[in-house]
Amino acid sequence: MSAVDQAVADGVLPGRVWLYSNYHCNLTCSYCLTESGPGVQRRELSPARMVEVAEQAADLGFTDLGLTGGEPFLLPTMPETLARLGAVLPTVALTNGTLFTGRRLAAAEVLAGARVALQISLDSAEPDDNDRARGPENFAKVVAAVPALVERGITVRIATTQSEDEPADMARLCALHRDLGVPDSDHVVRPIIARGRAEAAGLGVEVRPEDLPAELTVTADGAFWSPFGPTVRGGRLDTDLLLTRTTDPLQVPAQTLLGLIEGRPPGADSTLNIR
Amino acid sequence: MSRVQLLDASSAPLTARRHYAAGDPGPLVAALATVPELLEVALPFLSTVLGASALDVRTKEIVIVRTSALLRCGYCVDGHSVVALDAGLTLAEVGALRGEGPIEWDVEGEDDLVAWIDAVAGGRGPVDSDLAARLAGCFAEHEIVELTLLIGATMMLNRFCTALELPTAQVVADRLASVGLR
Ligand SMILES: C[S@@+](CC[C@H](N)C(=O)[O-])C[C@H]1O[C@@H](n2cnc3c(N)ncnc32)[C@H](O)[C@@H]1O
Ligand code: SF4
Secondary structure: OOHHHHHHHOOOOOOEEEEEOOOOOOOOOOOOOOOOOOOOOOOOOOHHHHHHHHHHHHHOOOOEEEEEOOOHHHOOOHHHHHHHHHHHOOEEEEEOOOOOOHHHHHHHHHHOOOOEEEEEEOOOOOHHHHHHHHOOOHHHHHHHHHHHHHHOOOEEEEEEEEOOOOOOOHHHHHHHHHHOOOOHHHEEEEEOEOOHHHHHOOOOEOOOHHHOOOOEEEEOOEEEEOOOOOOEEOOEEOOOOEEEOOOOOOHHHHHHHHHHHHOOOOOOOOOOOOO | OOOOOOOOHHHOOHHHHHHHOOOOOOHHHHHHOOOHHHHHHHHHHHHHHHOOOOOOHHHHHHHHHHHHHHOOOHHHHHHHHHHHHHOOOOHHHHHHHOOOOOOOOOOOOHHHHHHHHHHHHHOOOOOOHHHHHHHHOOOOHHHHHHHHHHHHHHHHHHHHHHHOOOOOOHHHHHHHHHOOOO
């Protein structure tokens, strides 16, 4: 057993490895930490590369995968790629949920019964409040997509990104996601973090590395500490949470991450509940 | 302006942060920090080869300034002219190493050392056997190994700093101007 295997088995190193499939997006949310939008640099990982990282993660003893972006479902082969990733390790894929209509909804059917959950962003049960940050029609598209996916046997979770200043009415939001077929155990709530567009707009909480989950995160530009690490500011990728540019073999950044965790003073765990 | 981004303390990767603890670590570290795993190995290597070692500092600075002058690396020539002056080389010696005038080397073996540097850093292919024999008369074998690696490591740095246009620090420029070396 390598030091990385042992650390994952002992819970010293978190079990999930994240992949940034791409950075472009059909939306331009006001707080987006990756400054994603239609015209941005795509920074894509190819489907083959994503599967390769997943296989190496499994070999190293990691237990789960996460996939995020940008909007992953702008990549036409994403449903098949996710099905392949789910065959390697259980996977959660973050999505804005606005693209699941027509052909794309039908294509997602390969995920029924797969070890893949789609985690869809929804910030408020009040359409105007939700759409203020996430764009016009966002609420309507999400509340249409969730039951359509659930009906097709696809596991759906809901992620709420909360503004400190204007917290959502959580009772109404939870009633809504239950109605849409998503149980409480599949609802994630996190604060807005002051990175990317949020930082530029003066939104969100300031974070230190120890506030962020030490989950190994692989992008086209290198490996990072946490999926909240490879953020973008002014079109430039942030490097403060960069681990290594080398991502193959995955052992290289995993070992660097482990070294940093082991060098951390005891009791440095965060209470900000960022996930 | 450098050709690559020089990372400041706020954008320094986690493993590079300790190099910023005492303030601005200079453009070489700030450029290498963009690839933190390279910085991790390059810095200990460079500080072992260029830093305090069994070779005396005067010899080392002769090697570094001369090599850098041959490779026309303004960044390294300027930075190490200051270090050489601090190490006790005279203005005339530093000027001669920079190619700004001839000099008679007083210390025994230093003329052969400079000829060796010129042959290794300035030449191509094999190095002359007579010169190698003369150098062996003045330096122990382990010293020849070390100073020859120092020439090579300096050449590597020279090309890196020149190609990426790393900027000379203002304090260095001011110091050189004050002694008429700029
Ligand atoms: C960057 S998005 C990528 C996946 C997909 N486009 C989406 O919106 O779900 C992943 C998650 O990060 C959240 N997010 C975006 N900017 C954030 C910030 N500044 N702080 C905390 N979470 C943020 C989004 O709301 C979303 O739930
Ligand atoms: S939060 Fe998600 S949906 Fe919104 S702009 Fe960023 S990547 Fe796109």
